[in-house]
Amino acid sequence: MEVSNLSDQDSVVIIGLEVHIQLTNLKTKLFCSCSNDYxxxxxxxxxxxxxxxxxxxxxxxxxxxxxxxxxxxxxxxxDINHQFWFFRKNYHYPDLPKGxxxxxxxxxxxxxxxxxxxxxxxxxxxxxxxxxxxIHLEEDPARLVHKGSIASSPFTLVDYNRSGVCLIEIVTExxxxxxxxxxxxxxxxxxxxxxxxxxxxxxxxxxxxDANISIKGHDRSEVKNINSFREVERALRHEIIRQxxxxxxxxxxxxxxxxxxxxxxITISLRSxxxxxxxxxxxxxxxxxxxxxxxxxxxxxxxxxxxxxERALRLRRExxxxxxDSENLVLDKRIADFYEAGANxxxxxxxxxxxxxxxxxxxxxxxxxxxxxxxxxxxxxxxxQIGDLIKYIREGKITSKIAKSFIEDIMQGTSVSQIIxxxxxxxxxxxxxxxxTCKDVIEENxxxxxxxxxxxxxxxxxxxxxxxxxxxxxDPNLTREIMSDLLKNN
Amino acid sequence: xxxFDYMGYEIIEKIKSREITILDLIQSxxxxxxxxxHILHSFVSLSKKNAFKxxxxxxxxxxxxxxxxxxxxLPLANKDLICxxxxxxxxxxxxxxxxxxxxxxxxxxxxxxxxxxIHIGNTNMDEFAMGGSTENSCYGPTYNPWDISRVPxxxxxxxxxxxxxxxxxxxxxxxxxxxxxxPAAFCGVVGLKPTYGRVSRYGLIAxxxxxxxxxxxxxxxxDSALMLEIISGKDPLDxxxxxxxxxxxxxxxxxxxxxxxxxxxxxxFGEGIDKEVMGSINKSIKKLESLGASIVEISIPHLExxxxxxxxxxxxxxxxxxxxxxxxxxxxxxxxxxxxxxxxFSKTRGENxxxxxxxxxxxxxxxxxxxxxxxxxxxxxxxxxxxxxxxxEAFKKCDSLVCPTMPSTAFKVGSxxxxxxxxxxxxxxxxxxxxxxxxxxxxxxxxxxxxLPIGFQIIGDYFDEKGILNIGYQLEQELGIFRKTxxxxxxxx
Numbered sequence: 005m006e007v008s009n010l011s012d013q014d015s016v017v018i019i020g021l022e023v024h025i026q027l028t029n030l031k032t033k034l035f036c037s038c039s040n041d042y043x044x045x046x047x048x049x050x051x052x053x054x055x056x057x058x059x060x061x062x063x064x065x066x067x068x069x070x071x072x073x074x075x076x077x078x079x080x081x082x083d084i085n086h087q088f089w090f091f092r093k094n095y096h097y098p099d100l101p102k103g104x105x106x107x108x109x110x111x112x113x114x115x116x117x118x119x120x121x122x123x124x125x126x127x128x129x130x131x132x133x134x135x136x137x138x139i140h141l142e143e144d145p146a147r148l149v150h151k152g153s154i155a156s157s158p159f160t161l162v163d164y165n166r167s168g169v170c171l172i173e174i175v176t177e178x179x180x181x182x183x184x185x186x187x188x189x190x191x192x193x194x195x196x197x198x199x200x201x202x203x204x205x206x207x208x209x210x211x212x213x214d215a216n217i218s219i220k221g222h223d224r225s226e227v228k229n230i231n232s233f234r235e236v237e238r239a240l241r242h243e244i245i246r247q248x249x250x251x252x253x254x255x256x257x258x259x260x261x262x263x264x265x266x267x268x269x270i271t272i273s274l275r276s277x278x279x280x281x282x283x284x285x286x287x288x289x290x291x292x293x294x295x296x297x298x299x300x301x302x303x304x305x306x307x308x309x310x311x312x313x314e315r316a317l318r319l320r321r322e323x324x325x326x327x328x329d330s331e332n333l334v335l336d337k338r339i340a341d342f343y344e345a346g347a348n349x350x351x352x353x354x355x356x357x358x359x360x361x362x363x364x365x366x367x368x369x370x371x372x373x374x375x376x377x378x379x380x381x382x383x384x385x386x387x388x389q390i391g392d393l394i395k396y397i398r399e400g401k402i403t404s405k406i407a408k409s410f411i412e413d414i415m416q417g418t419s420v421s422q423i424i425x426x427x428x429x430x431x432x433x434x435x436x437x438x439x440x441t442c443k444d445v446i447e448e449n450x451x452x453x454x455x456x457x458x459x460x461x462x463x464x465x466x467x468x469x470x471x472x473x474x475x476x477x478x479d480p481n482l483t484r485e486i487m488s489d490l491l492k493n494n
Numbered sequence: 495x496x497x498f499d500y501m502g503y504e505i506i507e508k509i510k511s512r513e514i515t516i517l518d519l520i521q522s523x524x525x526x527x528x529x530x531x532h533i534l535h536s537f538v539s540l541s542k543k544n545a546f547k548x549x550x551x552x553x554x555x556x557x558x559x560x561x562x563x564x565x566x567x568l569p570l571a572n573k574d575l576i577c578x579x580x581x582x583x584x585x586x587x588x589x590x591x592x593x594x595x596x597x598x599x600x601x602x603x604x605x606x607x608x609x610x611x612i613h614i615g616n617t618n619m620d621e622f623a624m625g626g627s628t629e630n631s632c633y634g635p636t637y638n639p640w641d642i643s644r645v646p647x648x649x650x651x652x653x654x655x656x657x658x659x660x661x662x663x664x665x666x667x668x669x670x671x672x673x674x675x676x677p678a679a680f681c682g683v684v685g686l687k688p689t690y691g692r693v694s695r696y697g698l699i700a701x702x703x704x705x706x707x708x709x710x711x712x713x714x715x716x717d718s719a720l721m722l723e724i725i726s727g728k729d730p731l732d733x734x735x736x737x738x739x740x741x742x743x744x745x746x747x748x749x750x751x752x753x754x755x756x757x758x759x760x761x762x763f764g765e766g767i768d769k770e771v772m773g774s775i776n777k778s779i780k781k782l783e784s785l786g787a788s789i790v791e792i793s794i795p796h797l798e799x800x801x802x803x804x805x806x807x808x809x810x811x812x813x814x815x816x817x818x819x820x821x822x823x824x825x826x827x828x829x830x831x832x833x834x835x836x837x838x839f840s841k842t843r844g845e846n847x848x849x850x851x852x853x854x855x856x857x858x859x860x861x862x863x864x865x866x867x868x869x870x871x872x873x874x875x876x877x878x879x880x881x882x883x884x885x886x887e888a889f890k891k892c893d894s895l896v897c898p899t900m901p902s903t904a905f906k907v908g909s910x911x912x913x914x915x916x917x918x919x920x921x922x923x924x925x926x927x928x929x930x931x932x933x934x935x936x937x938x939x940x941x942x943x944x945x946l947p948i949g950f951q952i953i954g955d956y957f958d959e960k961g962i963l964n965i966g967y968q969l970e971q972e973l974g975i976f977r978k979t980x981x982x983x984x985x986x987x
Contacts, residue, residue, distance in 0.1 A: 053596065053597050056823065057818050058595070058596070058597075058824075059577065059583070059585075059590070059593070059595070059699040059700075059818070060575075060576075060577045060583075060595070060599060060696070060697040060698055060699045060700070061597075061696070061697075062695060062696050062731060062732050062733065063733070064730065064731060064732075064733050065733065092814050094813075094814050094817060094862070096817065096820060096836065096839055097835075098822055098835055101818060101823060102817065102818045103814070103816075103817020103818045103819075103820065104814050104817055112867060112868075112872070113872070160835075162822075282863050282864045284813075284814070284859065284862035284863055284864075284867070286810065286814070286862055286867070286871060289703055289704040289734070289811075290703055290732075290733065290734065291733050292733055292734060
């Protein structure tokens with residue numbers, strides 16, 4: 005990696021994203037009644053004349069997609085278009101059984117599903133609205149299957165089970181200024197999508213991103229085929245460095261389409277602008293105009309759940325959490341639901357416990373979940389268990405250190421009281437036992453003791469020995485008190 | 495009198511009364527096909543074995559007193575672009591060679607499975623319904639039963655020839671710019687193009703999907719009314735089909751027409767209409783007057799733009815509708831090896847589409863391309879709405895419009911095939927109806943000096959099939975020529 009000595013202008017990065025999301029929570033595909041749930045199915049079995057584009061078949065709109073798209077449009081604060089036609093996007097490719105994709109188009113007399121909208125992101129404690137251009141509906145092409153990488157595979161197989169699954173495309177304005185900002189944007193988008201209940205973005209292949217990237221004053225490139233949110237930041241970083249290096253070497257950047265090779269983690273040029281495809285968009289007249297009236301929008305609005313931003317505000321008010329804590333807590337709806345269930349369960353809980361509960365969830369539990377690549381609903385952990393931990397610590401029955409060692413067990417669903425009973429790991433607060441142990445330690449470690457008078461840190465070492473002898477069960481405050489007394493009187 | 499001299503509804507009565515069996519009917523149908531089709535070439539595929547099996551089954555059911563539907567085993571000749579499950583459907587194109595549909599079109603379910611018609615075979619047509627003479631077929635042309643040196647019209651030429659020659663009692667066609675009415679006129683039979691949305695297009699292989707509509711080809715208006723009653727209605731699988739009450743056409747047609755106001759659109763009687771055709775049409779208009787209808791002159795000012803508008807739109811739509819034929823999933827594939835997928839698609843399409851289809855794909859692709867879209871497609875859409883408005887205005891002043899179906903009678907095989915533009919202008923009197931989306935009927939009204947049938951066109955307001963069938967029926971009864979059969983089967987009279 006190089007890049008240095010660039011002028012100020014050459015360091016201004018402009019990014020726009022096109023995010024394609026499958027509406028995985030639909031039961032059926034966009035234009036036919038085949039099941040949407042094509043994952044882990046025998047190839048080419050979830051198909052019919054319509055999604056195979058057989059001669060004579062016609063598309064019929066799945067009304068539920070309009071409901072789902074309306075939910076997202078409302079959550080993103082877009083302006084919903086009250087009437088629009090679907091358009092045909094014409095191109096030949098093996099994954100496209102009709103030779104065109106039914107999509108929406110906001111030119112040539114066409115309209116998107118909804119225009120505008122925004123997502124607010126926070127980066128380095130600074131808030132920014134990422135403005136959206138539009139969102140629209142379209143059908144997913146079939147899935148192409150290769151052996152290994154595309155370049156070296158001896159064949160291409162086509163699985164039409166995915167053909168016709170409903171996608172929603174979210175197009176931002178070119179206002180994102182760094183890969184980190186893009187990452188935060190996608191984090192918020194993922195959260196909003198989860199709250200609307202339209203899709204489970206954890207499913208493989210449910211997300212595809214195309215990114216337009218340029219350095220101010222130079223031509224842009226479009227990077228296609230970024231197949232997960234995680235890869236976006238990486239692809240953007242790579243592409244920015246590539247462009248900056250090119251500029252530094254005095255090369256002229258051309259407008260081109262590039263492909264993100266997620267095996268090699270680089271972008272590869274596909275075609276330059278003069279070879280861009282002309283999709284010959286025109287209206288899909290097999291579907292009538294789609295009409296969405298105010299009453300419909302109002303109805304959707306009424307059952308739309310509280311969105312993460314509103315929820316974060318409410319959590320700050322109700323649980324006296326910091327802005328940072330509440331915003332992190334609401335990101336994953338399941339975590340936030342868990343939190344509220346647990347925090348509300350014990351009437352004795354106040355701001356201190358609310359904060360502790362939040363810390364437990366966001367640090368220890370989330371850490372464990374990440375490590376095990378699980379989500380909270382896939383474990384046997386119940387909100388009450390975290391509440392119990394907090395209570396036992398408050399009552400002095402266990403130390404937080406001990407409580408942390410319970411995580412593995414509570415994740416399996418074992419109750420906190422059961423763990424304590426089995427392990428006998430209640431906190432040792434019997435003064436006589438601690439005093440005896442302290443005396444033993446002093447006798448066994450004359451060198452450290454003599455050190456104590458020169459260096460007060462030796463006290464910590466001695467307390468550590470007591471802890472080791474009691475397997476961490478000695479009350480640390482009591483131990484410190486007794487040990488200090490004994491040393492002073494030594 | 496032979497069976498083929500009877501109308502469909504008369505044969506139904508004979509079967510109901512057990513005067514003949516359905517097996518008799520199917521036997522005589524295939525006898526007729528076998529004795530004439532080597533001359534006419536109406537059919538591209540036959541369903542003989544299945545037809546006989548069905549006939550025996552239905553006869554048995556009737557004997558047991560079971561209901562087999564309103565059509566009592568009447569033979570159906572199906573245009574080769576309406577899908578029948580398990581049967582080859584090729585659109586008379588090499589590119590669909592070997593393609594067997596895994597599902598039934600809506601109209602096929604209605605006719606065969608609900609009302610007991612028997613499919614006897616698929617009929618010849620212009621490839622993907624692109625043409626007006628049935629010469630653009632990968633199977634070679636169909637010939638006109640009235641004069642086998644002439645074309646039967648198109649694109650549903652096989653269907654019209656089959657009904658005209660007595661090979662079938664009725665047939666299905668599709669009409670995008672006149673493809674039902676033109677061959678009906680040239681072959682002296684009745685052809686109906688219903689309102690866009692009246693009949694489901696599910697299972698009709700698209701040529702130009704905003705213009706296509708399935709219609710029956712029959713020997714008489716009553717049979718046409720009966721077929722329309724059966725195939726009309728909302729289909730959940732076709733979003734453009736309309737949920738409207740279906741009129742009892744077979745009763746409505748018998749009403750008097752004395753209170754009707756019939757419009758004569760002057761632009762349809764302009765230059766280029768054959769004198770004998772004009773004479774016959776005017777005579778029929780007089781007959782309508784004598785039946786009590788009042789005649790008024792009407793103007794459709796934008797008629798002169800219809801050919802340009804129609805061809806632009808249908809080519810644009812066709813270029814997209816035919817994009818799916820790439821040989822990857824079904825149909826014929828180029829045997830010339832290719833190294834990449836685009837090369838393979840190009841070879842398959844280049845080799846297996848005929849010249850007229852290729853021409854329309856090229857032109858449609860061109861017209862939809864960046865920089866031309868507004869100039870061509872958008873402009874054509876605007877003119878289309880002007881034409882639509884002309885008709886809406888016209889129907890404020892009259893109930894129906896009448897005019898010739900075709901500017902002339904059937905032309906010689908090979909006479910226009912090298913001149914696509916001249917061929918296209920043959921649609922001048924029919925294609926405005928498709929642009930507007932309104933219904934129209936063609937019935938035989940006379941013969942020219944070559945003993946070739948002349949078609950009389952009745953154009954109706956949206957969803958007023960009832961009105962045009964009514965006028966057609968009364969005129970047909972008044973003219974009394976509908977039983978006349980071509981010399982091929984009547985022994986050269």
